[in-house]
Amino acid sequence: xxxxxxxxxxxxxxxxxxxxxxxxxxxxxxxxxxxxxxxxxxxxxxxxxxxxxxxxxxxxxxxxxxxxxxxxxxxxxxxxxxxxxxxxxxxxxxxxxxxxxxxxxxxxxxxxxxx
Amino acid sequence: xxxxxxxxxxxxxxxxxxxxxxxxxxxxxxxxxxxxxxxxxxxxxxxxxxxxxxxxxxxxxxxxxxxxxxxxxxxxxxxxxxxxxxxxxxxxxxxxxxxxxxxxxxxxxxx
Numbered sequence: 001x002x003x004x005x006x007x008x009x010x011x012x013x014x015x016x017x018x019x020x021x022x023x024x025x026x027x028x029x030x031x032x033x034x035x036x037x038x039x040x041x042x043x044x045x046x047x048x049x050x051x052x053x054x055x056x057x058x059x060x061x062x063x064x065x066x067x068x069x070x071x072x073x074x075x076x077x078x079x080x081x082x083x084x085x086x087x088x089x090x091x092x093x094x095x096x097x098x099x100x101x102x103x104x105x106x107x108x109x110x111x112x113x114x115x
Numbered sequence: 116x117x118x119x120x121x122x123x124x125x126x127x128x129x130x131x132x133x134x135x136x137x138x139x140x141x142x143x144x145x146x147x148x149x150x151x152x153x154x155x156x157x158x159x160x161x162x163x164x165x166x167x168x169x170x171x172x173x174x175x176x177x178x179x180x181x182x183x184x185x186x187x188x189x190x191x192x193x194x195x196x197x198x199x200x201x202x203x204x205x206x207x208x209x210x211x212x213x214x215x216x217x218x219x220x221x222x223x224x225x226x
Contacts, residue, residue, distance in 0.1 A: 032200075033212075033213065034129075035214075035216075041218070042203070042216045042217060042218045043159065043203065043214075043216040044216075045213040045214065045215070048212055048213060055212075056213065057214070059213070060173075084216070087169060091158055091159070095212075101146070101166060101207075102148050102212070103149065103161055103164050104161070104214060105151075105161060106151075106158040106159045106160070106161075107158060108157070108158050109157075109158045
């Protein structure tokens, strides 16, 4: 019973390049959340998606960041023109249903390093 | 004021002792409370969830919730070296779905 899958696990980009992070939720889960953990900081919510819909992107920077969860395939977090401050661990979580009671299960994360 | 605050740590306890972790939250509309364990370089792992006032026990872990005091705690009994990790408190608002995390408390269990 596979858990949340993320790839790549490690990603190195030079300033100005694009980063694409992928997340496949647990089987049976249709709700995906992206969080970012900066070095020595806590986890911060970025965006919440359901299939083909962005429900809440209040935590996402207005510029350069976008997210999608297409009908087929994984959810993608895209960072354009990366800067050194984007270096962080990006975690995807999934839950089976909407609602505050629902437990969220995290994937292994993608560690982005911007040179 | 931070939404979710945890005792800063680090917390060092001898093997076999009880580790006590505390968390307070500012939003009275918070409904769901979770404890995650995160080993260094790894992802958060859900270990406890609690939704109503009182205690909830699962193995060596006990979560305690007091909504009137806006306080949630985690007790780890018979602490083992494998419990050495950072413990994250997460809170979810009644009408929301995104988790607000505390900064975490790092626990070290001394053999």
